[in-house]
Amino acid sequence: MFRTYRLYCRTTLRPRRAIVPSRPPFLRPAGGCGFSTSATRPLMELTGFSEEQLTVRDAVSAICTKFPNTYWQECDQNERDPKEFHAALAKDGWLGIALPEELGGAGLGISEATMMMQTITQSGAGMAGAQAIHANVYATQPLARFGTREQLEETIPKIIDGTWRTCFGVTEPNTGLETLKLKTLAKRDPSRDVYSVSGQKIWITCAQVASKMILLARTTALEEVSKATQGLSLFCIDLDRNQPGLEMRKIKKMGGRAVDANEVFFDKYEVPAATLIGQENDGFRIILHGMNAERCLLAGEALGLGYAALERAAQYAKDRVVFGRAIGQNQGIAHPLADAYMRLEAAKLATYHAARLYDASKLDDAIPVHSVGVACNSAKYLAAEAAFTACERAVLSHGGMGYAMEYDVERYLRECLVPRIAPVAA
Numbered sequence: 001m002f003r004t005y006r007l008y009c010r011t012t013l014r015p016r017r018a019i020v021p022s023r024p025p026f027l028r029p030a031g032g033c034g035f036s037t038s039a040t041r042p043l044m045e046l047t048g049f050s051e052e053q054l055t056v057r058d059a060v061s062a063i064c065t066k067f068p069n070t071y072w073q074e075c076d077q078n079e080r081d082p083k084e085f086h087a088a089l090a091k092d093g094w095l096g097i098a099l100p101e102e103l104g105g106a107g108l109g110i111s112e113a114t115m116m117m118q119t120i121t122q123s124g125a126g127m128a129g130a131q132a133i134h135a136n137v138y139a140t141q142p143l144a145r146f147g148t149r150e151q152l153e154e155t156i157p158k159i160i161d162g163t164w165r166t167c168f169g170v171t172e173p174n175t176g177l178e179t180l181k182l183k184t185l186a187k188r189d190p191s192r193d194v195y196s197v198s199g200q201k202i203w204i205t206c207a208q209v210a211s212k213m214i215l216l217a218r219t220t221a222l223e224e225v226s227k228a229t230q231g232l233s234l235f236c237i238d239l240d241r242n243q244p245g246l247e248m249r250k251i252k253k254m255g256g257r258a259v260d261a262n263e264v265f266f267d268k269y270e271v272p273a274a275t276l277i278g279q280e281n282d283g284f285r286i287i288l289h290g291m292n293a294e295r296c297l298l299a300g301e302a303l304g305l306g307y308a309a310l311e312r313a314a315q316y317a318k319d320r321v322v323f324g325r326a327i328g329q330n331q332g333i334a335h336p337l338a339d340a341y342m343r344l345e346a347a348k349l350a351t352y353h354a355a356r357l358y359d360a361s362k363l364d365d366a367i368p369v370h371s372v373g374v375a376c377n378s379a380k381y382l383a384a385e386a387a388f389t390a391c392e393r394a395v396l397s398h399g400g401m402g403y404a405m406e407y408d409v410e411r412y413l414r415e416c417l418v419p420r421i422a423p424v425a426a
């Protein structure tokens with residue numbers, strides 16, 4: 001599928017309808033859909049997206065339809081990793097959407113990757129579906145940009161084909177938002193060409209199933225640098241459970257239970273010096289490329305979740321009859337949903353603007369990383385807030401059934417707190 005898509009994108013003018021399957025239900029204009037009881041348009045306004053983005057949306061949604069809500073309910077309830085979903089996306093090359101073509105990726109940008117992540121959450125997979133794969137997309141961005149040829153050739157193809165999964169190791173128990181104060185230390189032993197890593201990370205998503213971690217650690221103590229942004233280094237390390245000095249503990253959590261979140265302990269855990277990405281002590285500048293990409297993807301994920309919740313609410317508002325009429329005919333139900341819809345639409349503009357700026361900055365040095373950061377953070381904030389509003393109102397529109405697992409909106413509400421908290425708590 002993905003190869004056909006790439007061929008299409010680069011060499012033919014065939015209409016995309018000819019190469020992608022027919023639209024699955026959640027993308028089709030739902031007859032009488034939306035919070036209105038009469039509208040016939042698709043819920044999300046699609047004007048302005050590029051042909052590539054729309055093609056990605058169609059193709060990824062075709063995969064997502066093989067994983068219905070019952071699949072995600074079961075993974076959530078049993079805290080089971082959705083490995084089949086990860087494998088299905090890997091099989092068709094989607095994990096390499098924003099990675100270089102010469103390494104097996106598609107060479108597209110974060111604009112298309114954000115659309116992919118939005119499509120995933122919107123399909124009903126929710127944040128669990130997104131979190132099962134997203135670090136492979138965003139955490140690999142700094143590696144692709146600053147890694148050596150050997151690092152890239154050894155790592156990227158295996159991440160794209162799904163052999164290895166990766167996680168992002170930044171947060172520490174005492175340094176969440178204050179990244180620059182993180183304490184995990186990677187001490188170089190030049191005689192053996194290794195770094196010895198000691199410290200603790202927390203909230204590391206997918207660490208249990210990952211073979212690799214993109215790790216941010218101090219290589220020079222905070223007291224020894226003139227600016228706090230100095231002295232950090234980025235590594236792409238193996239998570240080798242058989243090697244001494246590595247321990248993980250799962251954290252019980254509120255939502256997205258299908259994906260594990262962990263405390264990770266390093267105690268003189270040795271990694272080869274060749275795992276360093278870019279220059280030693282330059283890690284903060286390098287990781288910003290991953291963090292800004294992460295914010296765009298999270299914004300897209302939040303949007304998808306919000307639209308999914310709204311779609312469920314609209315359907316229920318049409319179907320549920322109380323006091324002799326569909327509840328959606330009451331302004332008290334329709335207006336809050338319409339308001340939630342417009343918040344999502346506004347956040348959508350901020351999100352895809354940020355993604356476009358991120359992509360443009362790779363080609364244009366005149367775009368400062370600070371401007372990209374402002375756009376990406378704003379987008380993540382706005383999309384997370386809009387998603388929360390949509391999910392909360394979707395639950396309330398369902399009345400008692402909003403609290404029942406089988407209607408899914410309770411799962412969406414639990415999950416929509418993630419983009420509000422991470423990677424930056426609002």
Ligand SMILES: Cc1cc2nc3c(=O)[nH]c(=O)nc-3n(C[C@H](O)[C@H](O)[C@H](O)COP(=O)(O)OP(=O)(O)OC[C@H]3O[C@@H](n4cnc5c(N)ncnc54)[C@H](O)[C@@H]3O)c2cc1C
Nearest residue numbers: 168169170171175176177203204205421422423424425426
């Ligand atoms: C489900 C989940 C998955 C995650 N996955 C990962 C992952 O894969 N990798 C990773 O590295 N991290 C991950 N994180 C961590 C996440 O990025 C952090 O939780 C987040 O950055 C917030 O850090 P903190 O929890 O330490 O909050 P704190 O920094 O302790 O902040 C606590 C609260 O205080 C507020 N606050 C702090 N300072 C101020 C101030 N000056 N003014 C006003 N308010 C302030 C914050 O906004 C927040 O509400 C994940 C978190 C969650 C919940």
